[in-house]
Amino acid sequence: MGIMKHGVPKLSDKLKPNLSFSRIETGIPGLDSLMQGGLVKNSVNLVTGETGTGKTIFCSQFLWHGLQKGETGIYVTLEEEPDDIKEDVRVFGWDFQKYIDKGMFNIFYHDPAQAGNISSEIINEIGSLNAKRVVIDSTATMGLAIDNLAQTRKRILSIVNTLKKVGCTSLITSEIPEGAKKLSRFGVEEFVVDGILVMNYFGMGEEYNRSLIIRKMRRTNHGKDVYSMEIGKNGIVVKNL
Ligand SMILES: Nc1ncnc2c1ncn2[C@@H]1O[C@H](COP(=O)(O)OP(=O)(O)OP(=O)(O)O)[C@@H](O)[C@H]1O
Numbered sequence: 001m002g003i004m005k006h007g008v009p010k011l012s013d014k015l016k017p018n019l020s021f022s023r024i025e026t027g028i029p030g031l032d033s034l035m036q037g038g039l040v041k042n043s044v045n046l047v048t049g050e051t052g053t054g055k056t057i058f059c060s061q062f063l064w065h066g067l068q069k070g071e072t073g074i075y076v077t078l079e080e081e082p083d084d085i086k087e088d089v090r091v092f093g094w095d096f097q098k099y100i101d102k103g104m105f106n107i108f109y110h111d112p113a114q115a116g117n118i119s120s121e122i123i124n125e126i127g128s129l130n131a132k133r134v135v136i137d138s139t140a141t142m143g144l145a146i147d148n149l150a151q152t153r154k155r156i157l158s159i160v161n162t163l164k165k166v167g168c169t170s171l172i173t174s175e176i177p178e179g180a181k182k183l184s185r186f187g188v189e190e191f192v193v194d195g196i197l198v199m200n201y202f203g204m205g206e207e208y209n210r211s212l213i214i215r216k217m218r219r220t221n222h223g224k225d226v227y228s229m230e231i232g233k234n235g236i237v238v239k240n241l
């Protein structure tokens with residue numbers, strides 16, 4: 001596929017949909033075509049970036065797109081209140097309550113300070129909705145209740161391993177501390193996930209721009225540039241031209 005008998009494949013060939021893996025569209029305009037059609041089905045992907053880069057909007061858009069295609073989803077928030085997230089994204093026209101009422105969607109808060117087993121809670125929720133898309137936002141808060149870094153990493157690893165087994169396509173978010181040359185808060189998230197999307201924001205006064213990098217996407221010949229993105233009235237749009 002895409003390999004020509006003589007010479008190397010052209011970039012346009014390389015980015016053609018790869019039919020050997022089923023793909024799950026993010027639904028973010030401009031992004032799926034940079035990943036051979038979308039995220040690998042049943043993969044776990046990290047959405048990371050500094051604060052305010054659009055991670056929560058990204059995750060909401062991914063779940064909203066799934067609902068439009070009849071795919072059930074759950075949003076586990078370890079940071080913001082479920083009602084706040086639902087309210088904040090209404091401006092983009094995403095009425096999650098409608099799908100909660102239909103039994104196709106759930107959003108719930110998990111207190112990161114509670115030692116309770118988040119993995120079993122997720123499995124129960126996924127099972128009861130037969131969820132196809134899952135979001136965990138944000139793993140960055142998971143260190144709050146645990147002083148021990150190794151312990152926190154183990155917990156994150158256990159969540160990612162759980163997600164890999166349950167037959168869902170997942171997004172987890174983490175946070176890049178302001179100005180740090182890191183991909184996540186605890187330095188383990190990037191190694192255990194299948195894909196990484198890094199979001200950036202450069203702002204000064206009225207001047208600002210947002211961008212997105214596909215930092216890693218296993219089994220995918222993905223776009224390698226820094227892509228400009230915008231948050232507009234319908235959510236995130238990636239400019240891939
Ligand atoms: N309706 C909107 N139109 C344009 N931009 C918006 C709109 N709503 C939010 N934003 C931008 O998106 C940012 C918040 O996005 P989001 O909450 O997804 O970021 P985040 O990376 O999840 O941040 P956090 O670190 O708080 O978790 C805001 O700071 C603002 O710049």
Ligand SMILES: [Mg+2]
Pocket residue numbers: 055056057137
């Ligand atoms: Mg957020």
